[in-house]
Amino acid sequence: MAKEIPDLVAEARTGTGKGAARQARREGKVPGIVYGDHKDPVAIQFDFNKLLTTLRAGRFMSTLWNLKVDGQEDVRVICRAVQKDVVKDLPVHIDFMRLRRTSKVNLFIPVEFINEDKCPGLKKGGTLVTVRNEVELIVTAGDIPSQITVDLEGLEVGDSIHIQDVKLPAGAKPTIDRNFVIANLAAPSALRSSDDDAGEAEAEAGDAEEAAAEE
Numbered sequence: 197m198a199k200e201i202p203d204l205v206a207e208a209r210t211g212t213g214k215g216a217a218r219q220a221r222r223e224g225k226v227p228g229i230v231y232g233d234h235k236d237p238v239a240i241q242f243d244f245n246k247l248l249t250t251l252r253a254g255r256f257m258s259t260l261w262n263l264k265v266d267g268q269e270d271v272r273v274i275c276r277a278v279q280k281d282v283v284k285d286l287p288v289h290i291d292f293m294r295l296r297r298t299s300k301v302n303l304f305i306p307v308e309f310i311n312e313d314k315c316p317g318l319k320k321g322g323t324l325v326t327v328r329n330e331v332e333l334i335v336t337a338g339d340i341p342s343q344i345t346v347d348l349e350g351l352e353v354g355d356s357i358h359i360q361d362v363k364l365p366a367g368a369k370p371t372i373d374r375n376f377v378i379a380n381l382a383a384p385s386a387l388r389s390s391d392d393d394a395g396e397a398e399a400e401a402g403d404a405e406e407a408a409a410e411e
Contacts, residue, residue: 205264
């Protein structure tokens with residue numbers, strides 16, 4: 197299922213250049229520009245407080261947005277730069293690039309785990325340790341998956357789930373070439389403790405044997 201593309205509301209901005217940008221900031225706005233897709237750049241601006249809240253929510257620059265500007269057609273964009281005040285660390289200008297449905301883009305896609313009830317390792321008291329709750333994938337702008345699914349059926353304590361173990365959505369591939377780990381099935385804490393104790397006992401027995409041999 198395709199991932200729902202969130203809306204990002206902006207206003208058309210009159211004029212370009214430093215003077216127009218300064219005027220926008222005096223009015224409590226953050227100026228911006230939309231470019232790309234062989235079309236003329238469009239000057240826009242955002243309400244400062246609303247934009248700051250969205251920025252602080254995270255993943256702003258890796259999210260595909262449905263940009264809505266009153267009087268214009270909606271357009272899919274991705275943020276390419278957020279310029280900030282060097283002292284206050286607050287946004288003063290923002291750049292977006294238009295994307296076609298066939299454009300490739302890097303996005304973080306959440307991981308969903310299924311079939312916990314069919315996982316022997318969990319039934320034995322094991323713990324699912326999530327290494328990555330989202331994975332950065334190269335996806336098509338017109339077909340962004342809502343999640344990648346990890347099937348836990350049949351997995352035992354000690355098993356690891358790598359990216360190559362997961363069936364990715366059609367047309368998607370990881371941005372990282374290596375076969376990285378997504379999650380592990382760890383042993384129950386009691387079992388880990390007993391294993392550690394057994395290991396210590398074996399080590400102590402070995403030390404005792406070595407000491408006896410030296411005597």
